[in-house]
Amino acid sequence: MPARIDFDKVTVLFNDRPALDHVTLSIPHGQHAAVVGPNGAGKSTLFKVLVGLVTPNSGSVKIHAQPLGNEMYCVSYVPQREEVDLRFPITVEETIMMGRYRHYGLLKAPDRKDHNMVKNAMERLNITRLAKRSLNELSGGQLQRVFLARAIAQEPHILLMDEPFNGVDLSTQEATMQLLAELKDQDVTVLVSTHDLNMAASKFESIILLKKRLIAYGTPAEVMKRENLSAAFGEQLFLLDGLDGLAVIDHCCPPETTGEEAR
Numbered sequence: 658m659p660a661r662i663d664f665d666k667v668t669v670l671f672n673d674r675p676a677l678d679h680v681t682l683s684i685p686h687g688q689h690a691a692v693v694g695p696n697g698a699g700k701s702t703l704f705k706v707l708v709g710l711v712t713p714n715s716g717s718v719k720i721h722a723q724p725l726g727n728e729m730y731c732v733s734y735v736p737q738r739e740e741v742d743l744r745f746p747i748t749v750e751e752t753i754m755m756g757r758y759r760h761y762g763l764l765k766a767p768d769r770k771d772h773n774m775v776k777n778a779m780e781r782l783n784i785t786r787l788a789k790r791s792l793n794e795l796s797g798g799q800l801q802r803v804f805l806a807r808a809i810a811q812e813p814h815i816l817l818m819d820e821p822f823n824g825v826d827l828s829t830q831e832a833t834m835q836l837l838a839e840l841k842d843q844d845v846t847v848l849v850s851t852h853d854l855n856m857a858a859s860k861f862e863s864i865i866l867l868k869k870r871l872i873a874y875g876t877p878a879e880v881m882k883r884e885n886l887s888a889a890f891g892e893q894l895f896l897l898d899g900l901d902g903l904a905v906i907d908h909c910c911p912p913e914t915t916g917e918e919a920r
Contacts, residue, residue, distance in 0.1 A: 661686040676869065677713070682865065691850075692864075693854055735816070747791065749788050752792060822851060848865070866886075
């Protein structure tokens with residue numbers, strides 16, 4: 658069976674500078690992987706390539722062994738909250754229904770299944786009471802739950818989450834991890850970018866370590882080695898010997914900015 662996601666020598670340039678540099682990577686069906694790296698390492702760009710928001714300058718990407726674009730319906734993307742324009746007058750329920758768009762199409766109205774999927778998604782994220790609220794009325798944690806609900810309402814095969822744990826409350830973090838456990842049981846491929854390297858090592862079965870190019874990809878034990886972390890983070894790291902040969906890491910990377918020049 659082919660890998661669910663295949664990158665082959667993918668390069669993305671912004672202002673003639675590489676955001677991704679000849680990245681070759683195969684991610685098996687159903688795997689849950691943390692995508693880590695310093696600020697500007699290309700984590701967000703990797704996701705945007707997969708959803709067609711950024712076009713590679715060279716190389717190729719395949720999903721289900723098909724060229725990128727043929728299987729876009731199966732990929733759901735939760736962007737960083739800073740990238741969402743909250744001035745647009747739209748309710749929580751309407752936002753989640755947008756995840757059903759590919760199912761009912763441009764010329765049809767949502768049917769009973771679509772409404773049931775939206776209701777179920779709100780119940781799973783415990784936000785039913787917020788259904789008629791506008792997005793600009795919500796807290797950061799509530800917004801994160803709305804975006805997650807929209808993603809699962811889409812019924813994706815692949816879920817991409819860009820810094821979902823940044824700036825949210827503990828209950829939202831726990832709800833997110835519970836949702837990821839449910840998606841694992843459903844065999845959904847999940848990629849989550851995070852600056853929390855300890856979380857990446859303890860909560861995910863594999864890690865993709867980027868610094869524009871692919872530094873390492875594999876299990877936490879294979880990736881979280883001093884030579885790999887030094888290549889990615891350099892002087893930003895403070896390393897201590899951790900359990901089971903892993904490294905316990907504290908680093909000073911700020912959240913990745915949203916400007917494409919920093920990707």
